[in-house]
Amino acid sequence: MSAITLTGVDLHYPDGTAALTEVDIDVHDGEFIALVGPSGSGKTTLLRTVAGFLEPTAGTVRIGGDTVADSSRAVPPEKRRLGMVFQQHAIWPHRSVGRNVSYPLEIAKMPRVRRAARVAEVLDLVGLDGFEKRDPATLSGGQRQRVALARALVTHPRALLLDEALSALDEPLRDRLRLELRTLTRARNLTVLHVTHDRAEALALADRVAILEDGRIRQIGTPEEVVSRPKSAFVARFLSDANVLRGSLDDAGFRSGDRAVTVSSDVLRTASRGSGTLAVLPADIELVPLGAPSDHAGVVVSSLFGRDASDVVVTCGGTDFRCAVRGLRPTVGEQVGLGIRRALFYPDDPAADRDPVTSAAR
Numbered sequence: 233m234s235a236i237t238l239t240g241v242d243l244h245y246p247d248g249t250a251a252l253t254e255v256d257i258d259v260h261d262g263e264f265i266a267l268v269g270p271s272g273s274g275k276t277t278l279l280r281t282v283a284g285f286l287e288p289t290a291g292t293v294r295i296g297g298d299t300v301a302d303s304s305r306a307v308p309p310e311k312r313r314l315g316m317v318f319q320q321h322a323i324w325p326h327r328s329v330g331r332n333v334s335y336p337l338e339i340a341k342m343p344r345v346r347r348a349a350r351v352a353e354v355l356d357l358v359g360l361d362g363f364e365k366r367d368p369a370t371l372s373g374g375q376r377q378r379v380a381l382a383r384a385l386v387t388h389p390r391a392l393l394l395d396e397a398l399s400a401l402d403e404p405l406r407d408r409l410r411l412e413l414r415t416l417t418r419a420r421n422l423t424v425l426h427v428t429h430d431r432a433e434a435l436a437l438a439d440r441v442a443i444l445e446d447g448r449i450r451q452i453g454t455p456e457e458v459v460s461r462p463k464s465a466f467v468a469r470f471l472s473d474a475n476v477l478r479g480s481l482d483d484a485g486f487r488s489g490d491r492a493v494t495v496s497s498d499v500l501r502t503a504s505r506g507s508g509t510l511a512v513l514p515a516d517i518e519l520v521p522l523g524a525p526s527d528h529a530g531v532v533v534s535s536l537f538g539r540d541a542s543d544v545v546v547t548c549g550g551t552d553f554r555c556a557v558r559g560l561r562p563t564v565g566e567q568v569g570l571g572i573r574r575a576l577f578y579p580d581d582p583a584a585d586r587d588p589v590t591s592a593a594r
């Protein structure tokens with residue numbers, strides 16, 4: 233298995249759409265990276281560029297130290313030695329499970345006996361020991377996805393590319409396969425680039441998560457880093473449903489544009505001043521009984537049960553705050569106080585920019 237490195241990669245589609253811009257990413261040997269981002273942010277384009285189905289307009293793609301794409305060359309997909317699994321189980325219905333899995337070995341002209349041994353080995357690896365003769369039509373969705381995974385792994389690829397590979401499966405099967413996939417990739421030290429629209433899945437599986445917006449990587453870091461220290465209001469909102477407000481910050485604190493919301497500077501603890509964006513993570517808001525000291529008073533407009541924390545929306549002076557409430561769940565219509573324990577400020581002027589969380593943590 234090998235590292236995947238993209239340096240300064242741009243990709244423009246023939247119609248002029250800039251799908252990737254100055255993408256730099258270094259997936260280390262044996263690392264599991266999840267790519268997330270809104271629809272159209274360039275996740276699939278990035279994966280297909282690594283796979284070799286798309287040629288970058290600029291920049292370099294390296295796999296295991298070999299340059300596979302730059303301004304002068306483009307190694308075709310079949311020569312990149314990568315395994316790929318897509319959302320729709322792309323397995324052939326007219327071939328048995330064993331023949332589905334052995335197909336890449338047939339193409340590589342591996343002798344039949346060795347092929348059979350390798351197919352048995354890889355089927356065992358994905359939990360389908362002895363399934364060689366089965367007709368794919370008799371398999372469950374999860375089993376079919378395992379066949380696709382086995383076929384991707386059968387040639388000992390240098391890295392595994394997964395495009396929404398688990399998305400078509402229902403819970404709790406998806407949960408189980410997710411866990412198994414992670415155990416397998418860790419045990420085999422597989423390098424993985426995994427595209428998913430599922431934020432929880434990305435955070436649960438990946439060593440590092442890369443967040444894409446408009447074809448650019450906005451942040452890449454461990455799940456803990458990207459959740460607790462988002463580099464922009466966009467990342468805070470995309471990953472954690474942060475409440476985002478425009479306004480300005482002075483020595484007294486933050487005031488929203490319409491002046492309805494104020495946040496004292498002690499929860500911000502940043503040296504930045506001026507106009508900008510405030511992001512408050514739902515987990516950083518506390519609900520207190522009305523009458524107790526609080527930053528704002530509001531009314532609960534939605535209250536959904538959650539296993540770890542309830543998802544509660546409180547409206548305060550025309551602004552809705554999404555809050556993650558542990559313990560007793562308030563009822564809709566209840567009047568509550570709202571305490572903001574921590575907020576992140578992103579100044580408009582990049583010169584005034586500082587890591588908001590580093591500042592807050594001091």
Ligand SMILES: Nc1ncnc2c1ncn2[C@@H]1O[C@H](COP(=O)(O)OP(=O)(O)OP(=O)(O)O)[C@@H](O)[C@H]1O
Pocket residue numbers: 245246247249250251269270271272273274275276277278429
């Ligand atoms: N063949 C194409 N020709 C022109 N533009 C394209 C083509 N394929 C994708 N795009 C555009 O490139 C951008 C990135 O698309 P891409 O499919 O990579 O995004 P994505 O993040 O994978 O989205 P989704 O989550 O919806 O699958 C989008 O603006 C999309 O409309």
